[in-house]
Amino acid sequence: EVQLLESGGGLVQPGGSLRLSCAASGFTFSSYAMSWVRQAPGKGLEWVSAISASGAGSYYTDSVKGRFTISRANSKNMLYVQMNSLRGEDTAVYYCAKGMSGDVSNWFDPWGQGILVTVSS
Amino acid sequence: EIVLTQSPATLSLSPGERATLSCRASQSVRSYLAWYQQKPGQAPRLLIYDASNRATGTPARFSGSGSGTDFTLTISSLEPEDFAVYYCQQRSSWPFTFGPGTKVDIK
Numbered sequence: 001e002v003q004l005l006e007s008g009g010g011l012v013q014p015g016g017s018l019r020l021s022c023a024a025s026g027f028t029f030s031s032y033a034m035s036w037v038r039q040a041p042g043k044g045l046e047w048v049s050a051i052s053a054s055g056a057g058s059y060y061t062d063s064v065k066g067r068f069t070i071s072r073a074n075s076k077n078m079l080y081v082q083m084n085s086l087r088g089e090d091t092a093v094y095y096c097a098k099g100m101s102g103d104v105s106n107w108f109d110p111w112g113q114g115i116l117v118t119v120s121s
Numbered sequence: 122e123i124v125l126t127q128s129p130a131t132l133s134l135s136p137g138e139r140a141t142l143s144c145r146a147s148q149s150v151r152s153y154l155a156w157y158q159q160k161p162g163q164a165p166r167l168l169i170y171d172a173s174n175r176a177t178g179t180p181a182r183f184s185g186s187g188s189g190t191d192f193t194l195t196i197s198s199l200e201p202e203d204f205a206v207y208y209c210q211q212r213s214s215w216p217f218t219f220g221p222g223t224k225v226d227i228k
Contacts, residue, residue: 045165045208047217061216095164105212107155109167109176
């Protein structure tokens with residue numbers, strides 16, 4: 001069974017940094033693209049970033065470009081996102097999601113349970 | 122950026138009724154459209170991908186259709202567990218975008 005477990009969330013001040021992790025199991029992690037998707041409280045879904053299976057290719061939504069960095073450690077079955085210069089509008093539940101293949105352009109299936117990031121002073 | 126519009130915002134129906142949800146794209150996304158279901162307090166779940174392909178585990182009462190800019194998710198006969206929010210999403214071009222969602226609630 002595929003399992004995705006996010007960690008590293010919490011309360012951070014505006015301008016601060018946080019690194020989210022996603023531990024993957026139940027599949028050959030190095031063969032699949034991965035993504036981060038977020039959901040602000042009471043709002044809809046917003047795709048944040050995606051990375052190819054090898055890690056060679058990555059994409060970001062415009063609002064996080066230059067502030068967030070997605071990465072992966074295939075030897076550890078781990079996905080990360082380093083979030084810098086955090087703003088109030090980054091407050092959300094962050095989900096990691098598995099792609100359906102190794103291509104960076106992919107659907108999200110399945111998703112982790114999500115981790116809350118709150119940016120507030 | 123491709124904008125996805127979903128209608129209606131809320132659909133109030135009874136169990137056993139047919140649900141028809143719409144997703145319209147601001148420009149063609151070919152068949153690169155998916156549908157997700159989200160229940161309160163849960164992560165979203167992929168239902169339909171590439172406009173009409175059911176994901177593993179998606180019941181046959183769910184079907185997707187459309188291409189280009191107009192897409193439909195149909196639930197042929199609503200079960201109690203189908204009352205949820207449904208999002209469409211495109212991956213035709215970066216950035217990937219989601220629609221605002223359609224809430225299917227019990228009438």
